[in-house]
Amino acid sequence: MEELFFLNFKTYNEATGKNALTLAGLAEKISMQKGVKIIVVPQVVDLRLITENCLIEVFAQNIDAVSFGSNTGKILPEAVKDAGAKGVVLNHAENKISDSELIERIKRAKSIELKVLVCAETIERAKKIALMEPDFIAIEPPELIGGTKSVSTENPEIISNAVKEIHKIKKIPVIAGAGINSAEDIKKALKLGASGVFVASSVVKAENQEEKLKELIKGFD
Numbered sequence: 424m425e426e427l428f429f430l431n432f433k434t435y436n437e438a439t440g441k442n443a444l445t446l447a448g449l450a451e452k453i454s455m456q457k458g459v460k461i462i463v464v465p466q467v468v469d470l471r472l473i474t475e476n477c478l479i480e481v482f483a484q485n486i487d488a489v490s491f492g493s494n495t496g497k498i499l500p501e502a503v504k505d506a507g508a509k510g511v512v513l514n515h516a517e518n519k520i521s522d523s524e525l526i527e528r529i530k531r532a533k534s535i536e537l538k539v540l541v542c543a544e545t546i547e548r549a550k551k552i553a554l555m556e557p558d559f560i561a562i563e564p565p566e567l568i569g570g571t572k573s574v575s576t577e578n579p580e581i582i583s584n585a586v587k588e589i590h591k592i593k594k595i596p597v598i599a600g601a602g603i604n605s606a607e608d609i610k611k612a613l614k615l616g617a618s619g620v621f622v623a624s625s626v627v628k629a630e631n632q633e634e635k636l637k638e639l640i641k642g643f644d
Contacts, residue, residue, distance in 0.1 A: 425460055426459065426460070426613060426618060426619050426643055427460050427461075427462060427559075427596075427598065427618060427619030427620075428454075428459055428460065428461045428462070428619060428620055428622065428639070428640070428643070429461075429462050429464060429482070429512075429540065429561070429598060429600075429619065429620070429621045429622065430446075430450055430461055430462070430463045430464060430622055430623070430626060430627075430636075431464045431484070431512070431515075431621060431622065431623040431627075432446065432463065432464060432465040432466060432469070432484075432623070432627060433484075433517075433623050433624070433627065434466060435623075435624070435627045435628065437627050437628060437632070438465065438627045439466065439469065440469065440472075443465045443466070443469040443472065443473060444469070444472055444473055444476055444477070446463070446626075446627065446632055447463050447465065447473045447476075447477045447479055447481070448476075448477055449632055449633045449636060450463050450479055450636060451477050451478060451479035453633070453636050453637060453640060454479060457637075457640045457643070459640050459643045460480070461479060461480075461636075462479070462480045462481070462482055462509075462510070463479055463480075463481055463482070464481070464482045464483070464484055464512055465481065465484070466484060467483055467484060467485070467498055467503065467506075470483060470503065470506035470507060470508050471506040471507060473507075474506060474507025474508070475507065480509050480510075481507060481508050481509060482508060482509065482510040482511055482512055482538070482540065483498070483503045483506075483508045483510070483511045483512070484511075484512055484515070484518075485498055485511065485512065485513065485515075485518060486498045486499070486500045486503055486511050486513070486528055486531065486532060486537070487499070487500075487528065487531075488524065488527035488528045488530070488531045489531075490531075500531045500532055500534075500535055500537060501535060503537065504535050504536075504537055508537065509537070509538060510532075510537050510538030510539060510540060510558070511528075511532050511537050511538070511539055511540070512540045512541075512542065512561075513525060513528055513529070513532075513539060513540070513541045513542070513557075514541050514542045514543070514552075515542045515563075516542060516544060516563055519544075522551060525541065525552070525555065526555055529541070529555050529556070529557055538558040538559075539557040539558050539559070540557065540558065540559040540560070540561055540598065540621075541555070541557040541559070541560055541561070542560075542561045542562075542563050542600070542621075543560055543561065543562055543563070543585075544563060544564065545564075545581075546562070546581060546584055546585050546588055549562055549585050549588065549589055549597075550588050550589065550592060553588075553589045553592040553593050553595055554592060556593060556595070557595065558595070558596075559595065559596050559597075559598050559618075559619075560585070560589055560595050560596075560597055560598065561597075561598040561599070561600045561621045562574070562581055562582060562585040562597060562598070562599060562600070563599075563600040563601040563621065564578055564581060564601050573601070573602040573603055573604055573605070573608040573611075574599055574600065574601040574602055574603070574612070575599060575603070575608050575609075575611035575612040575615060576608065576611065579611065579615055582597070582599050582612055582615040582616065582617055583615045583616055585597050586615070586616035586617065587616075596618035596619070597616065597617050597618055598617060598618060598619045598620060598621050599612035599615070599617040599619075599620050599621070600620060600621030600622070601621075603620050603621070603622045603625060603639070604625045605638070605639070605642070606638055606639055606640075606641040606642035606644075607642065608620075608642065609639060609642025609643065610642045612642075613642070613643070620642075622639065625639070626639065
């Protein structure tokens with residue numbers, strides 16, 4: 424399994440519209456230079472802008488479990504795929520959904536061959552999610568998201584234990600997220616058994632996004 428770097432654009436100004444395209448272009452260039460697979464996760468409205476101008480793999484930030492029809496305000500999975508997305512992120516700490524709804528969204532995504540990364544805030548939730556058989560599970564303690572303290576330093580056991588418990592159920596790759604700010608944070612996460620990392624503000628909000636990405640990518644060496 425190749426190691427992955429998921430870059431979440433959230434709704435930051437620095438990663439919206441033209442800025443989203445610029446950041447995706449930087450991520451694509453560095454991914455090709457360094458041989459590390461970077462997957463960008465922009466806002467839904469920016470999906471097509473990026474996929475029509477970049478070759479980098481793109482995931483949507485969310486979908487709803489709806490089909491074609493009367494669903495005003497919902498995110499149709501087919502529309503996300505048509506815009507060029509290869510996958511979707513579900514259940515991020517900033518957009519939590521119930522287990523019953525999560526099951527339906529995973530089913531809808533898989534029905535049209537969208538890959539699925541599901542976020543889990545605890546090992547117990549991760550074990551429940553593993554039974555739903557997503558393609559990836561991101562373990563992200565909410566209290567560390569967006570901060571300067573990394574999950575791999577502050578709570579390394581949650582990564583290693585998540586890997587162990589999830590793999591008892593199914594060999595689903597575990598992605599480490601929350602407070603990843605340095606190459607050393609990434610090295611630690613990978614040593615703990617993670618198959619990649621989920622990063623946002625440390626890159627998006629950086630004074631020099633390109634230099635920060637280059638710095639972080641060294642963690643995969």
